[in-house]
Amino acid sequence: MRRNRVGTYRIAVEVHYEERLERLFSKLAEEVRFRRGRLEVYRDGEKLVVVGYALDVTSLRSLANTVLRLLYVVLGTDRLLRVDRP
DSSP states (O other), X not given: OOOOOOSOEEEEEEEEXXXXXXXXXXXXXXXXXXXXXXXXXXXXXTEEEEEEEESSHHHXXXXXXXXXXHHHHHHHHHHHHHHTOO
């Protein structure tokens, strides 16, 4: 028998704050649309925090994968842009 859980699941990822990373993550978070969850991006001192909220564990797993994938792409792209600067 399957029981429904009441409440919200949450995952948070913190990285060193940089304004361009915040802008990228904020724009990407607007594009991530889940019926059973959402993303939130904010600054906490010297850290950029990306938080995923979901109504169930399966949706949380999906959000976690999305956040980690976005983090990989954004930080990888940022690293490439720094290498190419004169």
